[in-house]
Structure formats: structure tokens, C-alpha cells
Amino acid sequence: MALAVIALLALPMLAAILGFAFYNRLIALRNAYKNAFAQIDVQLKRRHDLIPNIVETAKGYLQHERGTLDEVIIARAGAVSAAQSAAAAPGDAAAMAQLSTAENTLTGALSRLLVVAENYPDLKANQVMIQVMEQLTTTENRVALARQAYNDDVMFYNTAIQKVPANLIAGWFHFTPAEFFQADNLADRQTPTVSFS
Amino acid sequence: MTDFFERQSIARTKTKLLLCYFVPAVALTILGIYFVVLFGLCFHTSYRGRHYDYARHLFTPTNVNWHLLGVVAVVTVVCVAIASLYKASLLSDGGHAVAAMLGGRQILPNTTNPDELRLRNVVEEMAIASGVTVPEIFVLDDEGSINAFVVGHNASDAALGVTNGAMRLLNRDELQAVVGHEFSHLLNGDMGLNIWLMSLLFGILFIAITGKFLLQVESGTSSSSRRNTGGIVLLGVGLFVIGSIGYFCARLIKCAVCRERECLADASSVQFTRNPIALASALKKIGGLSYGSRILSAEADEASHLFFADVMSENGMFSTHPSLTDRIRLLDPSFDGKFEPIQGPPPRKVDPTRPIQTIMDVPGINRMPPATVLQIAQVINQRNEQTPAPPKPRFTPAHLTYAAGLAASFPPEIDAIVREPFGASAFVYAMLLSCDEAARQKQLTDIAGCADQSVINAAMQYLPTVNALSKGQKLGLISIAIPALRHMSPLQFDSFSKTVQLLVESDSEISLFEYNIQKSIRRHLEPRFKLPTPAIAQYYAAAGLSAECAVLFSALAYQSSIEGTEVARAFRCGADDLQLPPQKQIALLPKDDCNLVQIDAAVQKITQASFPVKKQILNACALVVAADSVVKEEEAEMLRAIADAIGCPLPPFVSSVGIPEAA
Numbered sequence: 066m067a068l069a070v071i072a073l074l075a076l077p078m079l080a081a082i083l084g085f086a087f088y089n090r091l092i093a094l095r096n097a098y099k100n101a102f103a104q105i106d107v108q109l110k111r112r113h114d115l116i117p118n119i120v121e122t123a124k125g126y127l128q129h130e131r132g133t134l135d136e137v138i139i140a141r142a143g144a145v146s147a148a149q150s151a152a153a154a155p156g157d158a159a160a161m162a163q164l165s166t167a168e169n170t171l172t173g174a175l176s177r178l179l180v181v182a183e184n185y186p187d188l189k190a191n192q193v194m195i196q197v198m199e200q201l202t203t204t205e206n207r208v209a210l211a212r213q214a215y216n217d218d219v220m221f222y223n224t225a226i227q228k229v230p231a232n233l234i235a236g237w238f239h240f241t242p243a244e245f246f247q248a249d250n251l252a253d254r255q256t257p258t259v260s261f262s
Numbered sequence: 263m264t265d266f267f268e269r270q271s272i273a274r275t276k277t278k279l280l281l282c283y284f285v286p287a288v289a290l291t292i293l294g295i296y297f298v299v300l301f302g303l304c305f306h307t308s309y310r311g312r313h314y315d316y317a318r319h320l321f322t323p324t325n326v327n328w329h330l331l332g333v334v335a336v337v338t339v340v341c342v343a344i345a346s347l348y349k350a351s352l353l354s355d356g357g358h359a360v361a362a363m364l365g366g367r368q369i370l371p372n373t374t375n376p377d378e379l380r381l382r383n384v385v386e387e388m389a390i391a392s393g394v395t396v397p398e399i400f401v402l403d404d405e406g407s408i409n410a411f412v413v414g415h416n417a418s419d420a421a422l423g424v425t426n427g428a429m430r431l432l433n434r435d436e437l438q439a440v441v442g443h444e445f446s447h448l449l450n451g452d453m454g455l456n457i458w459l460m461s462l463l464f465g466i467l468f469i470a471i472t473g474k475f476l477l478q479v480e481s482g483t484s485s486s487s488r489r490n491t492g493g494i495v496l497l498g499v500g501l502f503v504i505g506s507i508g509y510f511c512a513r514l515i516k517c518a519v520c521r522e523r524e525c526l527a528d529a530s531s532v533q534f535t536r537n538p539i540a541l542a543s544a545l546k547k548i549g550g551l552s553y554g555s556r557i558l559s560a561e562a563d564e565a566s567h568l569f570f571a572d573v574m575s576e577n578g579m580f581s582t583h584p585s586l587t588d589r590i591r592l593l594d595p596s597f598d599g600k601f602e603p604i605q606g607p608p609p610r611k612v613d614p615t616r617p618i619q620t621i622m623d624v625p626g627i628n629r630m631p632p633a634t635v636l637q638i639a640q641v642i643n644q645r646n647e648q649t650p651a652p653p654k655p656r657f658t659p660a661h662l663t664y665a666a667g668l669a670a671s672f673p674p675e676i677d678a679i680v681r682e683p684f685g686a687s688a689f690v691y692a693m694l695l696s697c698d699e700a701a702r703q704k705q706l707t708d709i710a711g712c713a714d715q716s717v718i719n720a721a722m723q724y725l726p727t728v729n730a731l732s733k734g735q736k737l738g739l740i741s742i743a744i745p746a747l748r749h750m751s752p753l754q755f756d757s758f759s760k761t762v763q764l765l766v767e768s769d770s771e772i773s774l775f776e777y778n779i780q781k782s783i784r785r786h787l788e789p790r791f792k793l794p795t796p797a798i799a800q801y802y803a804a805a806g807l808s809a810e811c812a813v814l815f816s817a818l819a820y821q822s823s824i825e826g827t828e829v830a831r832a833f834r835c836g837a838d839d840l841q842l843p844p845q846k847q848i849a850l851l852p853k854d855d856c857n858l859v860q861i862d863a864a865v866q867k868i869t870q871a872s873f874p875v876k877k878q879i880l881n882a883c884a885l886v887v888a889a890d891s892v893v894k895e896e897e898a899e900m901l902r903a904i905a906d907a908i909g910c911p912l913p914p915f916v917s918s919v920g921i922p923e924a925a
Contacts, residue, residue, distance in 0.1 A: 067333045074337060082348050089352060096362060104683070104749055107370060206716035207684040210754070214683065217751030 087231045091240050094225050095156075098218035098243055102155035104211040105246065109148050109168070112204045116141045116175075118197045123178070126188040133178050140174040143167045156219065156243030168248040175201075175251055205251050212246055219243045276455060280519055284462055287511035288342060291469060294507050296334045298500030300327070338469070346465035353457050356790065357414025357421030358398050364411070365559045366400030366423045371681035371746045377429045383669065384438050385422060386742055388445050388534075391665035393902070393911035395744045395786050397422045397448075401429060402559070408432065408548045409555040410570040412444040414453055417911055418786045427551070431604065432544055439531055439541035440570055446530030449911075452523055456568055459519065463512045464564065470505020473498050520567045520582045528589060536659040542594040545571070549586050549601035661913050668738045668914075673727050676739065679720075683750045686743040687713075687758055688720035690783070692728040693736060694765040694776060695721065705768040713761040733775070733895060734914060737902075740779060744786050755791045759783065772858045774896065778903040781862075785907065799872035804879060805846045807871060810864035811837075811879055812848035814904060817856040818886040821897045828890055836886035840878060865907040876908055 120134055127134060147167035151160040182188050189195075223242045226235035234240075353360055358368065369378045382399060389396040397412070400423035408428040414420035422444055424437075432440065447453070476498030532538045548555045548571055555571035562573045567582045583589075590597045679685025691713070696702045709718065731739070750758060762783060766776045801807055819832040833850045842848065868879060883904060887897045905912040 067329075067336075070333060071337060071340070075340070078341075078344060082344065085348065086351065089355075093355060093359060100368060101749070101751065103368075103370060107372060107682070203720070206720070207682065209716065210684045210714065214749065214751035214754055217753045221752070 083230075084234060087234045088238065091222075091225060091231060091235060091238075094218070094222040095240065095243075098215060098222050099155045101211070101215040101218045102152070102246075105208065105215050106148060106152045108204060108208045108211050109144070112201070112208060113141055113145050113148070115197060115201050115204065116171075119175075119178070119194070119201070122191060122194050122197065123182065123188060126185050126191075127181065130181050133174075133181050137171075137174045137178050140167070140171040144171045158244040161244035161246055165246060165248050172249050172251050201251070208248075209250055212248065216245045216247075219245055272451075276519055276523070280455070280458060280462070280515065283511075283515045283518060284466075287466060287508065287515065288339065290511065291342075291466065291504055291508045292331075292335045292338045294504040295338055295469070295501070296331050298497070298504060299330065299334055302496045302500065303330075341468060341472070342465035345468035346461045349464035350457065350461040353460060354415075357412075357419045358400075360413040360565075361398070361400040361411075361421040361423050364402070364413075364423065364561050364565055365404065366402055366421075369399045369401055370749070371396075371742070380434060381424060381429055381437060381441075384434065384441050387662060387665045387669055388438070388441055390668060390738045390741055391534075391661040391913060392445060392449060393906075393913040394418070394420075394445075394448065395741050395782075398745055398748070400424070401426060402557070405557055405559070407553045407555050407557065408544070408551060408571070409557060409573065410440050410444050411565070411568040412447050412453070413456070413565075413568055414448075415457060416453060416909070417448055418909075419789060420448055420453065425557070431547060431551070435537060435540040436544035436547070439535055439537060440544050442531035442534045443527045443541065443570055446527045446534065447523070450523070450526060450530060452527070455519070455523070459516060459567055460564060463516065466508040466512050467505065467564075469501055469508050473501030473503070473505050476501060516567050516582055521584050524583045524589075525592075528592065532593065534659065535662065538593040542590050542597070545586055545590045545593075546597075546601060547604055549590075550604040552603070664914065665738070668734060672735060672739060673731075676724065676727055676731075679724075680739055680743045681746045683746055683754070684717060684720070686746040687750075688717050688724060689728065689739065689743055690747075690758075690762065690779065691718065691721035691765065692724045693740075693779060694762065695725060696769060697729060701769050705765055708764045708768050709761045712757055712764060714757075733899060736775075737778075737914070740782060744782070747783075747787055748790050752791045755787065759787075774858065774900055774903065777858045777862065778899065778906075781865075781903065781907050785909075799870065801867070801871040801875055804840050804871075804875050805842055807868055807875070807879070808840075808842055808846045808848050810867050811840060811882070812851055813856045813860050813864040814868075814879070814883055815848070815886050816851040816853075817861050818883055818897060818900060819850065819889075820853055820856065821900055822887065822890050822892075822894065832886045832889035835889040836882040839882040839885050861904070865904060869908050871908075876910060880905060880908070880910055 116137060120137060124134065144164075144167040147160075147164045151157075151164040154160045182194075225231055226240050226242060352363075362368075369382060371382065373379060373382065378399075378401065381401075385399055386396050394417040397414070397420035400421055402409075402423060402425045405425035406427045407425055408431060410422070410424045410428055412420055412422045422441070424440070428437070428440065447456075477495070528541065531541055535541075555569070555573065557569065557573040562569075566573045569582075571586070572581050572583045587597070587599055676689065680689050691709075695705055706718065728736075747755075747758070762780055766772055766780050804811065815833050815836040818836070819829045822832050823829055830850055837848050868876065871879070883901060887893060887901050902912050902914075
């Protein structure tokens with residue numbers, strides 16, 4: 066009788082403990098990708114903060130290109146608000162998609178601005194502009210690395226919630242798959258210079 | 263005063279003492295449950311088909327039903343053991359997991375918030391001064407009280423947390439005193455003790471939790487079968503009551519062990535900072551704050567012994583910390599017992615439209631002006647003239663001043679980038695790239711496929727600045743870079759460590775410095791990304807490691823001098839100190855037999871030794887270095903590399919202090 070009591074207690078306890086172990090692992094993986102997003106957030110904020118410097122410097126030279134400048138300003142505002150809502154819910158499909166779109170729009174506007182700036186050698190030679198462009202490039206690299214880390218962590222998490230024993234726990238406790246963050250680099254968007262020589 | 267190893271062994275003795283307290287607590291609990299079950303069974307009148315009177319066991323306690331007692335004992339012990347193991351496995355995830363569980367938000371090393379920056383700088387200076395890597399820093403945002411904690415398994419796994427109130431209300435000196443208190447927990451070996459405490463106490467508390475659970479389940483079900491539910495309710499109530507006995511015992515155990523550790527930590531903090539007024543003032547601020555040091559989080563009670571001050575308003579026997587007044591009087595005997603009330607921090611408003619300063623235009627934030635900015639070259643010159651004396655001082659205010667000066671001397675462009683994964687990887691690559699043009703080209707071709715091209719370009723860009731740094735600056739910057747590197751993803755870390763390996767192996771000889779870096783990275787980062795293997799001591803006597811000791815002493819002796827006789831003498835100093843038995847006597851090895859590969863193999867084995875043996879060997883190594891009364895930079899570097907590799911952090915070498923003991 067004693068043996069039966071022990072067995073009756075031990076088996077469900079073991080199952081419960083295994084369940085807890087899987088649950089805790091899922092929590093740890095989820096926290097990992099949320100923390101990885103925090104890194105992206107820092108770099109994106111830095112990127113957004115560089116834009117006003119670029120616009121201010123370029124304003125003096127690009128008197129007749131207001132359209133391009135305004136496009137950049139509007140795109141930046143959109144990206145800032147998308148970043149805030151994504152920071153509140155990292156991994157959420159809608160928020161990440163919105164962030165991707167907003168950042169791509171900003172990248173597009175920036176690359177168009179750079180194309181236009183090609184025609185103004187005074188602007189290109191301006192010291193402040195050179196410095197800020199250099200900082201922008203470095204920031205783009207940092208964003209890329211942080212994005213890669215975030216996507217890796219999301220991949221681990223998504224895989225874990227699909228694997229067999231853990232997907233039961235995931236279902237009961239509503240662990241939803243996270244969304245990747247895909248966005249283009251500014252470097253990829255630079256239109257290649259075409260020479261007809 | 264005791265040294266690092268002695269303190270560690272005292273901590274281990276305390277842990278064993280803890281187990282001794284634990285056994286009677288479990289025995290009491292078993293007895294309690296036995297009586298409760300007996301009481302419940304009184305309503306059940308048949309046993310093995312025959313009428314059985316349980317009441318007679320209940321009312322005459324000396325007439326024990328051994329069968330029932332046996333069953334109860336086994337079940338209880340099994341439950342407690344499983345609960346303890348479960349909790350221990352939760353806590354084995356590492357310091358950062360426990361800190362997150364307590365509600366902490368990690369401060370990114372590249373934060374721009376001025377309060378967080380100040381905290382980060384204080385922690386970095388203390389870490390550099392004591393020779394450990396910078397721990398991960400957490401903030402408890404929702405707590406307005408003043409409190410702090412440190413969790414983890416050992417110095418390289420540690421996570422240090424501070425409440426929002428502490429970060430905003432304490433000035434820099436007070437913050438340094440509180441951080442010093444937490445670091446001394448780290449260095450006194452309290453970490454392992456705390457993990458044990460949490461696991462074992464959770465085991466005892468499990469009974470109470472089960473009781474509560476049964477009661478809650480009962481209140482939900484329909485009363486289909488009155489008789490049985492009556493029994494279960496009684497069982498639930500009984501378990502809960504018994505669990506409270508367990509809770510009582512748990513409190514007593516915690517207090518028996520903790521109050522003493524807290525006094526020790528206060529004393530050690532004052533030893534590090536030589537500023538008792540700052541610590542007293544921080545404690546006074548806690549007294550003056552209306553919610554003092556109370557932590558609102560639900561997990562706080564379980565972890566109350568980890569914190570700087572009491573998390574609940576306990577008094578007398580059950581508090582985990584000595585009373586505030588007593589602590590202040592120890593530091594500032596003129597204290598009159600009156601606390602000046604202070605205003606709590608304003609509620610934290612998150613203002614999304616506030617422009618955040620970029621790292622590029624942040625002015626010098628609150629850096630403590632170093633009392634004496636020690637030029638690194640000056641330090642090296644002075645070191646060559648000192649005479650290391652036998653009683654070795656530990657981590658002292660001189661180290662802190664040195665660390666502050668070192669931190670202020672980092673070139674701003676490196677300082678700005680080294681706290682995030684991109685810049686930190688670029689910095690590490692730049693340190694490992696060769697000065698020689700041809701060798702560097704070879705390295706670059708080797709790593710081209712493995713590492714990210716933008717990081718390599720950044721490394722090339724920082725190369726001139728990095729090459730101009732001194733050894734001391736490089737080691738300090740590595741200690742700061744490691745927390746940033748923890749923010750990589752596991753895949754990124756794989757390619758990073760592969761790149762580091764390729765860079766080091768590319769020229770077919772390894773320099774001591776490269777070895778040091780690679781070892782540091784492996785030691786402090788791999789546990790985060792790969793499953794750590796539990797360390798079980800395999801060697802309990804130095805005699806079993808005599809060959810490895812020979813390698814280490816020979817290597818250190820060759821660093822100290824070029825003259826054959828001097829080398830032999832230095833070696834003898836170390837070998838004699840070990841007092842090996844005659845058949846295990848060691849002799850100086852030829853130079854080729856003690857290169858870095860052999861040193862590495864020796865160190866791997868020594869890492870598996872027990873603590874007293876490690877202490878013995880490290881002491882003997884220090885004697886080899888001190889034999890000729892001149893501590894050259896290479897000797898210091900090698901000694902620190904060996905100490906770090908076997909897990910005993912050594913503070914940096916600071917002139918006028920001599921060879922430091924492990925902090």
C-alpha cells in the first residue's frame with residue numbers, strides 16, 4: 066500500500082516537474098529574443114537621431130529639393146513611432162511588420178536623398194556631412210548585427226515551441242510564435258553608378 | 263584579516279552548518295505531518311480489513327505506528343528533495359535568469375540614461391579594481407525603496423541588481439559603498455551559499471505550498487462525497503499548518519546564517535572603499551525613507567537573504583539583516599539614532615517624445631575625478647622598484663583609485679564602442695590583429711569567410727588606437743567588453759569564437775597576451791552560450807598535480823630572468839613552498855617544455871582541483887614571481903592569466919601595494 070501511495074504521488078509530480086522545466090525554458094527563450102530586440106531598439110534610436118543632423122546640414126544646400134527632405138522627415142517620424150510600438154511588443158507580428166515597413170521607407174527616402182546630394186559637390190565636401198554620413202554607416206552596421214542576433218533568437222524560440230513535448234506546454238500557456246525583423250540596409254539600396262565609357 | 267581562500271573556506275563551512283540546521287527542521291516537519299495524518303485517519307476506522315483504532319496512536323504519542331511514520335517520512339523526504347532539486351535547477355540558469363525572475367530589467371552596457379550610466383561606471387570601476395569581469399547589471403524599476411542584490415553561481419556568472427530608488431536617491435559615493443557591499447558578497451563566497459539556501463528552503467516551504475494548493479482545490483470541487491472531502495480538507499489545513507512550522511524553521515535557518523554574512527560584507531565594503539561614512543549615509547537614507555528597503559515583488563521573500571537590507575519590516579530574531587541602527591553604529595559611532603526623512607523618487611515617467619542623447623554627444627557624465635591619475639607608464643616604472651613583502655594586501659582603495667584612473671584614460675572612441683556587441687567584437691579582433699603587415703594580411707584572409715565584413719572593417723579602423731593602448735588598458739577594456747559580448751546570439755557567438763581562434767592560431771606561435779584573451783573569452787562567455795559542465799573537484803592534494811605545477815613554476819621562472827641561476831632559484835622558491843613528498847619532487851623543466859600549450863593543459867587540470875589545493879598552487883606561483891623582488895609586466899600578466907584561468911580573480915598590479923592577493 067505504501068508503494069502505491071508513493072507511486073501515485075511521484076508520477077504526477079515528475080510529470081509536473083518536467084512540465085515546469087519545459088515552461089521555464091520557453092520563458093527563457095522568449096526573454097532572450099525580447100532582450101535582443103532591446104539592442105535593436107538602441108541602434109534604431111541612434112539612427113533616428115542622426116537624421117535631423119543630416120536634414121539640417123543639407124537644408125542650406127538643397128534649397129530646391131524640399132520634396133526629398135520632407136520625405137525623409139516624414140519617414141523618420143513614422144519610423145520613430147513604429148519603433149516605439151514595436152518596443153512595447155517585440156516579436157508581435159503586426160508590430161514587427163509595421164516596423165519593417167517604416168524602416169524600409171526611411172531607408173528608401175535616405176537613399177533618394179543621397180542620390181540627389183550627389184549633384185551638389187559642396188554638400189558632399191561639407192565636414193559635418195561627412196562625419197554624419199560616417200556615423201550613419203556605422204549605425205547601419207550595428208543595426209544589421211543586432212537584427213541578426215534578434216532573428217537568431219526568434220528562430221530558436223519558434224523552433225522550441227514547435228518541438229514535440231514543448232508544443233503542448235506552448236499551447237496551454239499561449240506562447241505564440243514571434244516574427245522576424247527583416248529590413249534593408251542602406252548600403253544595399255545605393256543605386257550603382259552607371260558609367261557609359 | 264582573512265584572505266580570499268580563507269573566506270571561501272569559511273563560507274563552505276557555513277554551508278555545511280546550514281545542512282545541519284536543515285535536518286532537524288525536516289525531522290520536525292515529518293513528526294508534524296505524522297500527527298496530522300494520524301488525526302485525519304482517526305475518521306477512517308478500518309486497516310487491512312480489520313477494525314483499527316488510530317486514536318490510540320494519537321493520544322499516546324509514545325505508542326508509535328512505525329509503519330505510518332515510515333511512509334510519512336519517506337514521502338516527505340522525497341517531496342522535499344524533489345522540490346529542492348527543482349528550485350536548484352531553476353536557479354542553475356545563471357545569475358541573469360534569477361535577476362529577471364526577481365523582476366529586474368537589464369541595463370544595456372551602452373545605455374544613455376544618466377542614472378544608469380553612473381551606476382554602470384561605478385560597477386565597472388569596482389570590477390576592474392577587484393579583477394573580476396563586470397557583472398550584468400539589473401534595475402528593479404518598480405521599487406522606490408533603496409536596496410540591492412547580487413545573484414549567480416560564481417564571479418563570472420554574477421548579476422548585480424539595484425532598485426530604482428537606490429539608483430536615483432543615492433549619491434555616487436553611497437552607490438559605490440552599496441556596490442562594494444554586494445561585491446564583497448561575491449568575493450567572500452556567499453554566492454554558492456545563497457543558491458543552496460534558496461533551494462533547501464524551497465524544499466521545506468513546499469509542504470506549505472502543497473497545503474495551500476489542496477485547500478484551494480477543495481474549495482472548487484462539489485461536495486459529492488462528504489466523507490472523503492472532509493479528510494482532504496483536514497489534510498490541506500494540516501499540511502498548511504505544518505508548512506508554517508517549516509516556514510518558521512526556514513526563517514530561523516536563514517537568520518542564523520545570514521546576519522553574520524551581512525556584517526562581514528559591511529566590513530569588507532569599508533575595507534575596499536575606506537569610506538565608512540558613505541555606507542553609513544546610505545543606511546541612514548534607508549532609515550529616512552518611508553518605505554525604507556522594502557521590496558514589493560512576490561519573489562522577494564524567498565530571496566530576502568540576497569538583498570542589501572531587510573526586504574520586509576521584520577524585527578528581532580527573524581530578520582535576515584542586523585538592524586539598521588546597529589549597522590550604522592558600527593560604521594559611525596556618533597550616530598544618534600534619529601533618521602532624517604527623505605523624499606522618495608518621483609514616479610518613473612516614460613516620455614516617448616523626449617529626445618534621447620546619442621552616445622556621440624554625451625558629455626563626461628559624473629565621472630569621479632581620479633584623486634591621482636596614474637600614468638600607466640609611471641606605474642610600470644614604479645613597479646620595477648618595489649619589493650613585494652610577504653603579507654600580501656588584498657583589493658584596497660589604491661586599486662579603486664587605479665581603476666578610476668584607468669577608466670578615465672580610455673580613449674573616447676574606444677570607450678564609446680566597446681559596450682555593444684558590434685564594437686566589442688571589433689575591439690577584440692583589433693587586439694588580436696598582428697602589427698606586422700604580412701602576418702596581418704594572412705590573418706585577414708584566414709578570417710574572411712568566418713567573420714562579418716563590416717566588423718572586420720571596423721577593427722581595421724580602430725587598429726591604430728588599439729595598438730597604442732597599454733596592457734593595463736587592454737585588460738580593463740576586455741573586462742568591460744565581455745558583458746556586451748553576452749548580447750550576441752548563440753550563432754553569432756559561434757562565429758565570433760571561431761574567428762578569435764583563427765586569429766590566434768594564424769601565426770603559428772601564441773603570445774601570452776593572445777592566450778589570455780582567448781582563455782578569458784572562453785571562460786566568461788561560454789557558460790552563457792553552452793551548457794556548463796558542473797565542476798567536481800578531482801584532486802585533493804597538490805602532490806597529484808606535481809607535473810602541472812612544474813610546468814607553471816618553470817614558465818613563471820623563465821619570465822622572471824634570463825640568468826640560469828636566477829631562474830633556478832625562483833623555481834626553487836615555488837617548489838619548496840609546496841612541500842611535496844620526496845618521490846614527487848619536481849625539477850626545473852627546459853624552456854621548450856613549458857610553452858603556452860603545456861601551460862594551458864596544466865591549467866585545465868588544476869581547474870579541477872579542490873579549493874585548498876588551488877590556493878596552495880597560486881601562492882607558490884606568487885612566490886616564484888616574487889623571488890627576485892622585481893615584478894616585470896610579463897610576470898604579472900602571466901600570473902593574472904593563470905589565476906583567472908583557474909577561477910581565482912586577482913586584482914591588477916598597482917604600485918606601492920605589491921603583489922595583490924586574490925581579492
